[in-house]
Amino acid sequence: MAIFRPQGSSSTGNSFYGICEIAILGVEDKSSNFEWADIYLDVEVKQKGSDYTKQLRIAGELEKDTNGKISGGSVLKRMYNFFDIIGEKAGLTVDGTWEDEDGNTIDNIASYLNQRHVGAVMPDTEPDFNYLAYVYKDKPKEKGGKVYTRVFHRIQNNDEKGRQSLTSEVKWFKDKGFIKEATEDDISAPKQNVEMSSEGIGNL
Numbered sequence: 001m002a003i004f005r006p007q008g009s010s011s012t013g014n015s016f017y018g019i020c021e022i023a024i025l026g027v028e029d030k031s032s033n034f035e036w037a038d039i040y041l042d043v044e045v046k047q048k049g050s051d052y053t054k055q056l057r058i059a060g061e062l063e064k065d066t067n068g069k070i071s072g073g074s075v076l077k078r079m080y081n082f083f084d085i086i087g088e089k090a091g092l093t094v095d096g097t098w099e100d101e102d103g104n105t106i107d108n109i110a111s112y113l114n115q116r117h118v119g120a121v122m123p124d125t126e127p128d129f130n131y132l133a134y135v136y137k138d139k140p141k142e143k144g145g146k147v148y149t150r151v152f153h154r155i156q157n158n159d160e161k162g163r164q165s166l167t168s169e170v171k172w173f174k175d176k177g178f179i180k181e182a183t184e185d186d187i188s189a190p191k192q193n194v195e196m197s198s199e200g201i202g203n204l
Contacts, residue, residue: 003091003099004070005080017135017149019166021048021158023127024086026118029110030059038062038096039075041110043082045151048129056133056151058082062096069094078153085131085155086117131155132162134170137187139180147182 022045031040040059047054060075070076070092080091089101090112098106106112119128134152154169156162173179 001093001095001097001099001103003089003101004094005076005091016047016050017137019132019163019170020135021129022046022131022133022155023048023129024118024131025053025127027110027113029108034059036061038073039079041079041082045131045133046127046129047133047135048126054135054149054151056153056155058153070096081154085157088113088117130158132158132166134166136179137182139182140186147187152179 025044025046028042028044029040030042031037034040037059038061041057043056043058044053045056046052058075058078060073060078062073062076063071065071071094076092083090090098090106090109093099098109098112100106100112133155136150136152138148138150140147152170152173154166156166156169170179174181
């Protein structure tokens with residue numbers, strides 16, 4: 001069966017916020033842990049110059065027709081945007097089965113992606129920082145709420161073209177209100193803690 005894609009899905013410094021160089025260290029499929037998530041991929045990333053890792057999350061519910069066939073969904077667009085950048089041609093059929101570009105069934109998408117896109121890293125060596133990601137502090141939903149660090153779900157190749165593309169994408173998401181960054185007042189609120197989170201942007 002052919003892989004289904006919705007129409008329209010195609011393919012400096014050591015600051016730990018803003019546009020950062022990242023390496024992909026691993027992918028975990030957590031969709032079986034959440035009833036609401038047809039797709040739930042946690043991508044562990046490492047920023048250049050950092051000793052810690054963060055999570056880039058692609059999670060959400062798929063849109064389906066009256067026959068239960070996949071008809072679209074924003075999470076599908078996010079997933080294929082990610083796949084396009086890393087050079088992955090696998091995907092989902094309308095029946096929800098993972099397949100490679102030759103139509104072979106993929107039993108475990110996380111293992112498949114890890115085998116193809118995650119290189120072995122020897123102790124005391126750095127991985128290859130092949131990609132760029134946008135990292136930011138998310139504005140809390142209510143005053144005094146916790147401030148979480150997010151990794152924007154779109155990445156780009158680590159080159160000048162990729163940097164320009166990501167800069168443009170981030171601006172668009174900010175202008176539309178999908179990225180809302182915490183202010184200094186949010187961060188310095190009494191008893192306020194800045195915590196790590198990998199929750200993705202669920203709309204686009």
